[in-house]
Amino acid sequence: MIKNYLITSFRNLRRNWNFTIINVTGLTLGLTCCLLIFFTVRYELSFDTHNKHIDQVYRLSIHNKANGEKGYMTGMPLPVLAALRSDYPEIKNMVTCIYGIREVLVTIGEGKNLKKLTSASYALGFIGPEYFNLLDYKWLKGSPATSLSNPGSVVLTESQAVTYFGPGNAMGKTIRVDNKMNFVVTGIIQDPPVTSSFPFTTMLSFSSLKEYGAFTSWDDWISTYGGGQMYMRLPENMTEQRMERNLADLSKKYRDPKAAAETDLVLLPVKDMHFMTNMQNYAGRTISKGMIWSMVLVGIFILITACVNFINLATAQALRRAKEVGVRKVLGSTRGQLLRQYFSETGVLTFVSVLLALILAQIALPGVAETLNISSKGVMFFADPSILVFLLIMAVVTTFLAGFYPALVVSGYQPILALKGKMRTSGGGQANLRRGLIVLQFTISQVVLLGTLIAYMQMKHFRTMDLGFVKDEIVNVPVPEQNPGQLERLRAQLENEPGIKSMSFSSFTPMSGSNWQTAFTFENDKELLDFEVVMRPADTSYVKTYGLTLIAGRMYLPADTIREYVINEAFVQKLGFKNPEDILGKRLTIGGSDHKLPIVGVVKNFNTYSLHREIIPCVLTSLRSNYSTLGMKLAAGASPALISKIENVWSATFPDYLFKYTFLDQTLNSFYQKEERLFELFKILAGIAIFIGCLGLYGVVAFMAESRTKEMGIRKAVGASALNIFGLFSLDFVRLVVVALVIASPVAWYFMSEWQQDFTYKVNVSWWIYVLAGIFAIIIAMITISFQSIKAALTNPVTALRSE
Known part of the structure; x- marks a missing residue:
């Protein structure tokens, strides 16, 4: 019986080969999208799940209650670690601080065998042995309890050990970090999975951090560094609520009373860290669960669109097969047998x-x-059990979705009516169903299309928005710790290059992914104010080089240490001053300093963080010991030869370090890589959804043109023009596209509004975007319809009418 079903199915599919191709193409594209989306979603949801105790591991964060969801800080003051261990000895070995470093020079060997490498961002970090009580690693050599217990020790991943020392035993060998300190290899661990939020390949002993030099003071309860993060694993007998009560007590005991009242020390689950888009992690990769489920939804929509094609074409062909059903029923076929026959045809299509x-x-x-x-x-899909199980489920679901209704309709025909050819008079319901399904297809297509257009506008807004500083033609070069006079010599030599218009030494560029935040007191206040400021230590050329605008007062005078301050407009407004001139001469005490120093200038607001966050109060001041970046404003159209000259001068000044440069505009664009990548994905998915919808529309129009051949012949015989015939076919479908646009617009607006919640600076979506999407959809539909409708319109009426 099954053999008979299959043979009959192949015959019917071959007889209607054009519709078979349309259905197979649509289903193949739909299933391909679903498969790739499943792989992507599985990848994103698997982050950090390889750790056995991940449900008990938390990241400590500071939460500014006034700022809600945007008020979380990843960095923690370093004294918190010692306070937690002393006040709560039960968690002494369950809490750790990770001090990640973005990019440093690693030197291996000496003399002719000297090798210099620049570490990737946060591939290197200072880590204590307690870290291995929180997260799982497979140790190849060494011990988690002792390998990082002593200063000057380092644990490497297996691949990093090969990179540094080549094949062979790396144990006992030495690396030098940033020409500051030597570390001896005391352990080798297996590479962590790529789905880890902790991508460290070079783990330095945390006990070496003081000698190496920390960004913040070990006694400073105010300042934070984003790379200095703390993690904790709760013991079995301690709840999250109890630990947060302990943190509240610790905060009141050690922190400034006002800071303790305005901000909380909180626990955030590490298992959710990958999905917290308002906070960064060491992997530099986050994605919201909303975006993940949006991808799932788009995949489901595309599969539904492909199934709609099958339903539309199958119901359209049902009238043609009415007599076949009548004959089968007269010969004794039951409805169940007919259902199995039509499901087998759908199954064959789905299998292919x-x-x-x-x-x-x-x-x-x-x-x-x-x-x-x-x-x-x-990754090999053919050998991945979960992929194959997913495909099997998709095959069953697709067969049911695509085949159930057509099989039900066809198997339900009454044999006497089918044999008399009277089924055509009862096709209005099916025609309405086809129209409804076409509306569904184009609604889905236009939702994805509108989403893509809005995402494009948002990304364009990011690229063109006035940031308050100049980003074009600016080159940044990392500067290592320097000896007295080195920066001055470097500046003197580079100033002679005609292609360099201006240069500045600073800790950070105006907008940076790495930031120093601290609290302060104003004038004679004894308590810290209820908001923090972001610091931008820089020399006096900073304003000119980056194109900042001084709107009141003057730039601070040249100095090696903090003497004066220049603040931004946001700081002025936060302090309640309406006129920038009114704040000049007022004094600030920054961080843990005891020195009240004057504000001498105000600059126009500029973005210090990515455009996901609003502009916050900012302080510019001199602090030579913290200058780690050289910024150079180049003349327009500067040649590669100029970069080579800069490299020669830089290398002569710092012969023990590697020269590395980046263009500021490219660095800033990298802040939105996540959005850019998703935008590229949705462009592809939008194209596929539209293409599948057009395939189905083409098939339905082709069937209509075939079934209405005689009608077209009569119309032409009584004087209808080719344009009239084309309009007859087109008008109905244009109406359907317009209806789809009306439905799709509010749906797209809702989903994209939710997506834009991640951004402080949102693009305004005008009404013309929806009109543009509708016009585009109508043009696509008209082009699709035109192939068959023009063919029908140009057919000779004699050919259509002369035979039965």
């Missing part, structure tokens, strides 16, 4: 589509992985 989707997804995987910055190394 699944195989093609598996091949197509494997081919497309490297490109998708590169676009979304996910790892696909060694």
Whole structure:
């Protein structure tokens, strides 16, 4: 019986080969999208799940209650670690501080065998042995309890050990970090999974941090560094609520009373860290769960769109097969047998589509992985059990979705009416269903299209928005710790280059992914104010080099230490002053300092963080010991030869370090890589959704043109023009597209409004965007319809009418 079903199915599919191709193409694309989205979602949801006790591990954060969801800080003051261990000995070995370093020079060997390498961002960090009580690693050599217990020790991942020392035993060998300090290899661990939020490959002993030099003081309860983060694993007998009560007590005991009242020390689950888009992690990779479920939803919509094609074409062909059903029923076929027959046809189509989707997804995987910055190394869909199970489920669901209604309709025909050819008079319900399904298809397509257009506008807004400083033609070069006079010599030599218009030494560029935040007191206040400021230590050329605008007062005088302050407009407004001139001469005490120093100038607001966050109070001041970045404003169209000259001068000044440069505009664009990648993905998905919808529309129009051949012949015979015939076909479908736009617009607006909640600076979506999407959809529909409608309109009426 099954053999008979299959043979009959192949015959019917071959007889209607054009509709078979349309259905297979649509289902293949839909299943391919679902497969790639499943792989992506599985990858994103698997972050940090390899750790056995991940449900008990938390990141300590400071939460400014006044700022709600945007008030969390990743950095913690360093004294918190010692206070926690002394006040709560039960967690002494369950709490740790990780002091991650963005990029440093690592030197291996000496003499002719000297090798210099620059570490990747946060690939290197100072880590204590308690870290291994929180997260799971497989140790190849060394011990988690002792390998990082002594100063000057380092643990390497297996691949990093090969990078530093080549194949062989790296134990006992030495690396030098940033030409400051030597570290001896005391342990080798297996590489962590790519789905880890802790991408450290070089783990330095935390007990070496004082000698190496920390960014903040060990006694400073105010200042924080974003890379200095603390993590805790709760013992089995301690709840999250109890530990947060302990943190509240600790905060009141050690922190400034006003800071303790305005901010809380809180626990945030590490298992959710990958999904916290309002906070960064060491991997530099986050994605909201809302975006993940949006991808799932888009995948489901695309699969539904492909299934709609099948339903539309199958119900359209149902009238053609009415007599076949009548004959089968007269010969004794039951409705159940007819259902199985039509389900077998759908199953054959789905099986072929699944195989093609598996091949197509494997081919497309490297490109998708590169676009979304996910790892696909060694992934083979054919050998992945979860992928195959997912495909099996998708095949069953698709067969049911696509085949159930057509099979129900066709198997329900009454044999006497089918054999008399009277089924055509009862096709209005099916026609309405097809119209409704076409509206559904184009609604889905236009939701994805509108989402893509709004995402494009948001990304364009990021690229063109006035940031309050100049970002073009600016080159940044990291500067190592220097001896007295080195910066001055470097400046004197580079100033002679005609292609360099201006240069400045600073701790950070105006907008930076690494920031120093601290609290302060104003004038004679004894308590800290209820907000923090972001520091921008820099020399006096900073304003000129980065194009900042001084709107009141003057720039601070040249100095090696903090003498005077220049603040931004946001700081002035936060302190309640309406006129910037009124704040000049007022005094600040920054951080843990005892010195009240004057405000001598005010600059126009500029963005210090990415555009996900609002402009906050900022302080510019001199502090030579913290200058780690050289910024140079180049003349327009500067040649690569100029970079080579800069490198020669820099290398002569710092011969023990590697020269590395970046363009500021490229660095700033990297802040929005996540959005750019998702935008690229949705562009592709929008194109596929529209293409699948057009395939179905083409098939329905093709069937209509075939079934209405005689009608078209009569119309032409009585004087209808080709344009009249084209309009007859087109008008109905244009109406459907317009209805779809009306439905899609509020849906797209809702979802994109939710997506834009991550951004402080949102683009305003005008009404014309929706009109543009509608016009585009109508044009696409008209082009799709035109192939068949023009063919029908140009057919000779004699050919259509002369035969039965």
